[in-house]
Amino acid sequence: MTEGRADFERARDEFVTTFRRATTTPGSVRLGKRTTNLFRPRRRTRSRRLPTAGLDMVLDVDTEHKVARVGGMTTYDTFVDGTLPLGLMPAVVPELRSITVGGAVTGVGIESTSWMHGLVHETATRVEILTGTGDVVIADRSGPHADLFFGFPNSYGTLGYALSVDVAVQPISPFVRLTHARCTSPQELFATIADVCETGVFDETPVDFVDGSIFGQDEMYLTLGTFVDAAADSTPSDYTWMGIYHHAVRERDSDLLTARGYLWRWDTDWFWCSGNLGFERTWVRALAGRELLRSTTYRRLLALEHRWQLTARKRRLTGENQREPVIQDVEIPIERAGDFMRFFADEVGIVPVWVCPVRASEDAGRFPLYAMRNGALYVNFGFWSSVELLPGMSEHHHNRRIEAVVEDLGGRKSLYSTAFYDRAEFDRIYDIGAYEKLKTTYDPDGRLPDLYAKTVMRA
Ligand SMILES: Cc1cc2nc3c(=O)[nH]c(=O)nc-3n(C[C@H](O)[C@H](O)[C@H](O)COP(=O)(O)OP(=O)(O)OC[C@H]3O[C@@H](n4cnc5c(N)ncnc54)[C@H](O)[C@@H]3O)c2cc1C
Incomplete structure (x- = not known):
């Protein structure tokens, strides 16, 4: 066994043991990661942090079968560093370096190879999961835990934690x-x-x-x-x-x-969002250098802004209208993409917008929490900004309109950011019937939070 693998196994045992000892009530544990790409501010709670050090590594790259095994907390930065020297890359590499493989599989990940390979979770072939019961199971497409394999994407750590993941890799040129x-x-x-x-x-x-x-x-x-x-x-x-x-x-x-x-x-400019923080100025870039010009820097600065609400306070003082954060990624069937664009330009008006085509795989309909039409082509729209709230508009006006229009057009909205669905809508859109069956099997005592509580109520 290589030293790296032994380190990984030690780290995995510590993670599992800590989880088993600490889970007394829902929300009593959380991942002790140094980075996050979530955009739904959590309520502050006194939860125990699960140790993730040592779960960030590439464990094996099978160059013949084009599959890599990586720790569940491996950032794509580390993953890419481990595969490029072999002339390979993960089949879908989300744009932000600090996104982890486990985060992208249990959340939703997309990039410019998704028109061929689908969403990140469709490139995973096997996931080793610590479930809410404290058991470690292997979930794949056909084994005894196939239900969990398909139910895991878009469950955001509410059914279990990915300890290691097998992911397809593909050849590259320089x-x-x-x-x-x-x-x-x-x-x-x-x-x-x-x-x-x-x-x-x-x-x-x-x-x-x-x-x-x-x-x-x-x-x-x-x-x-x-x-x-x-x-x-x-x-x-x-x-x-x-x-x-x-x-x-x-x-x-x-x-x-x-x-x-x-x-x-x-990543360098967090698409175009670094400009709002002053990082497009030549002198700021010159001083910042390559190490600071990356998404993790901006994410930390925005967390501070969220904590102190400086911009909102300034607006209150100057009597300006407040602005609603509108930070979302949605997938729309390509035949309705023009309709979405029309609505978006008329009512929301954020530019720039990132678009990325994604071809749903032939079993995309089997993922109950993020079902897409088998084989269909969708367009992802990513928009990360804020919109002025005019007098009479409710606090979440634009986000609610986007949720309604996405549903009307047969689209999907990922849950990494804020969501405002009422319970009945949410249960219908994300097939909560199937989720509850999984919860009964893999987290019957509710040691992990409920998906609605976590993603909408921000528990
Ligand atoms: C501005 C912005 C733009 C984005 N753009 C893109 C994009 O273009 N392409 C893209 O693919 N994604 C994008 N994302 C979304 C991102 O992929 C998801 O938020 C993803 O879940 C983040 O992964 P992370 O590793 O940073 O996880 P975290 O932010 O740390 O956690 C996300 C959630 O997943 C859970 N989780 C994390 N790791 C695990 C694990 N190992 N097992 C189980 N649950 C786990 C956490 O509990 C948490 O609920 C964007 C996000 C933002 C804010």
């Missing part, structure tokens, strides 16, 4: 050549997405990666990426310090990045 194809209407954008995802080709070039950025109703870019072996004709661009990737999307027709540079292209 560089990615990008085309930023400008579209001047949503119709053009979604028709091009549908075509590329059907044929795998854009402008006679095979495509590996597809995502897009909407800056206005007549200014949107579909970014197509293709692996290439050599960069003889140009030097790869660097968007980890002074260069700003989302500016390049608007300014350049094409680009070249290293494979690593491509995978973390959005």
